Amino acid sequence: MTDGAIRSIVVVGGGIVGLSAALAFAHALPQARVEVIETPSDPAALADRMPSTLPATAHFHARIGIDETELIRRGIALHRLGTRFEHWSADGSTWIHAFGDYGRPVGGIGFHDLWLRARRARQALAYDRYSAAAMIGEAGRFVHPEDDPRSPLATYVYGLQLEPTGYRSRLLDAATGAGVFISPGAVAHVEQREGGGLGAVLLQDGRRAEGDLFVDCAGPRGHLISSVDESVEDWSSWLPVDRLLVGETTSTVAPASLDAAVATSVGWRWAIPLPERRAFGLAFRSSETEAARARRILSLEEEGAHGGETVAIRCARRPRPWVRNVLALGDAATAVDPLHGTNLSLAHSAIERAIELLPGRDFHPLELAEYNRRTEQETLRVRDFLALHYLRSGRTRGEFWAGLGKRALPGTLARTVEHFLARGRIPFFEEETFEKRSWVAAMIGLGLLPDHPSAMTGAVPAAEAARAMHAMAATLADLPRRLPPYSDYLTRMRRS
């Protein structure tokens, strides 16, 4: 930068996404003035209200100076090893989608190829029996991953389950400490700038917020971003959920490191462990299911799930999340349902990318194009990953599911499924949020199994592979016994 550096940033939206962005900008650009306008929160801003995260959060937190240990100790966060999927597949089997390796390669051949071959010979246990994270999480145990590459405790990572109120106030403290200006307000009007983009945001109390860059973090409505670019790409034919029933139990429950996603006839419901309580909810479609019915179904199926708020969502993305001097983050940029808990992690990734590619005050179209190109690559693959669960679940029971399996897939997802079914292989895409091991676990969990074994498996004799697989499963089956119950682990952490 010689001149033309960004000097001031106005973040609209004081939820988790807005504060995270403000804090990250304040850290990266100590000379810039960063201001957050705490607009009234939008109930459909899922990244703000359902902050589950993927393992990449650790990197983001380190960047913005948030100490994860402190979040755990203060009862703001739990470790998240994965999600248990129930009743999604054709045969109704349950599987755990865990953040980590499934098995280890044998003789240079990937574990899943060997597992698929062994399964055909009916000599394999369920796929998640070879995942340390799944076994530990299922047994209600936990220990921080180790570095020693020979240990099964080095084969997993974890995300976080964050308690939104406590987490938001922690971010607020940090942002204030980093010199971010924070004030409540509601946007009345946006003022266009000569030559394109925004000049100022006018608040209902008459104030006027000016800045070089405006960051729209106020939820899916995208008040700011839509004032410069109205285009929205609708995803509802691939991601059919348009209503959420969102609630929390108040009774104390034992902490857990796995959440659950349970398919039901009208959609799917979640149960998410939080410190001292549990979040629950139901994802459904308004064209078949009324809110009152959703409430009844949820209270029948989920113990202690009474009440809850109905929220309308629309799965979609903005093809151009950065236009001129307006950057949309979180649900303002990409709105997806809470399956797999990607909302906040997508926002984290976008914030990091925006900082990495931060343009000057001229907001050169080439630089924004690079940001939008990479964001698109990332977003479309998250859409694909979620859509896989709806459109190729194998489940046909229930009004929500009937017919979904016949819907056409997005091209990139069709290619992914076709390759896996033919060769057990996940084709490469840039900017993948879910690693290949996650894709493979989802495919196998959903019952999408290749017609043929990979030609490469021939290099390892079946008997040799079977011995190795047996040993892996035995080690992992024995592992939880040697680890503390998660509640003990937390108690110890809070005491130390």
Next chain:
Amino acid sequence: MALLRAVRYGGIMKGELERQRVVVLGGGTAGWMAAAALVRLLPHAADVHVVESAEIGIVGVGEATLPHLRAYVQTLGIDEAEFMRATHATFKLGIDFRDFGAVGTSYLHPFGSFGTEMNGVHFHHFWRRMLAAGRDDDLFRYSICNVMAAAHRFAPPAADPTSLLSTYSYAYQFDATLFGPYLRRYAEARGARRTEGKVVSVEQHSGTGDVTALRMDDGSRIEGDLFVDCSGFRSLLLAGTLGEEWEDWSHWLPCDRACALPCAPPPGPIEPYTRATAMTAGWRWRIPLQHRVGNGYVYSSAHISDDEAADAIAAAVEGTPLAEPRVLRFRAGRRRRSWVKNVVAVGLASGFLEPLESTSIYLVQGAITQLVELFPQGRITDADRDEFNRVTDYEYDRIRDFLILHYHATTRADSPFWDHVRTMAVPDSLEEKIALWRHAGRVQHYSQGLFLEPSWIAVYVGQGMLPDRWDQRADAHDAAALAGAMDRLGARIADAVGRMPDHAAFLARREAMIGAPA
């Protein structure tokens, strides 16, 4: 009971691999690389049959390679030292480009990064900022490969990823005419069949058009399920039989001939790098092997005659010539698709990009890797072919853009050739990359494929194309503190390299170790 088991466990039958008869047409570098990889990685899925003719010479592409080849050697389970001895190989840390951006300038395109990033900001932004602040400093001082190369030193990179010495890689410079035969011994020892003879006709399935057999000059037929076309420029199956269209790139890459002239190694150190020196109508290579130096002039026949080129290379070599100058002809471009029906073209049969960045063997290896991963079980599907061709497309396109950049990013106006390449229109994809770099010092991001950020930075900066701006986070640091940190980094690199052995000495010591009894 036995019958019941057989029915219930029917899945086992399906679980067994179906063997495919793979016919590799052509026994050059590409053909034997493919055969060796297939017998190694697919011992139960592929029966490999190589068909080659001693009458048809091989081009022996690439004496200089890229670091990726090490993965190939490792995958085959070959001992590196033994392999290097067999091919008279030396180590390569990059390519020394001379006179490209302007006559009298030079830079190393290193197999490694520049400096270390700080708080997520890549080093070159700090360097650029300090340059603007008046610090007269060479970015290449912060490339370990460059400092090693300049001192003719070599040591393998450190395994510890936190070490400064883990931030570079290396490749080999070897005798390509020995590489094919080396792999032939390897492949034949592991079951590859070989038939000597010339193909006189190709049989196709009347319905699908798939190639079914090759008819040989001795009247025999060689049948196959999958045909790997390694027939070189002739592209006998892909172009000849299946008629796949040619996409011509010679308007961007006008060099269409090379005049090769190996010479005896001159006294002095063995350079752990390849030299590429710009000439009036192209450029010349210099590749030091253990026993000789490979030289050649890659030129545009529209701008210089064969005789003039031969004279120019003869005048340029630094040792006694070991052969008569030999002229090779080629054309930049590629077949639109590399995998069509049951024919997979690998190497020159699929396309050609001049050796400026030593990419020929890389493209062969990439195609083989894809083929192994997509190796058919059951029938070949469109998905297989499409995926193979998709990956091949972006590999070719990126290398093409990267090569064009070397010609286009220049101020040379001393010959019609350089006038042409300097002023020509470049592909839109390259135009965008250059504009993004010039404006903001950013390299378009991708993580799969050849030539990642440091490579692009090397050519941009090395050829005098500086960005107007830099990452504004680089301004957050105190200038004096930054200068101090950069000085310390430069000193650390210089110190580390100072303790490395001489390249020739390192080679000699390894040679002595292999020779010694175990």
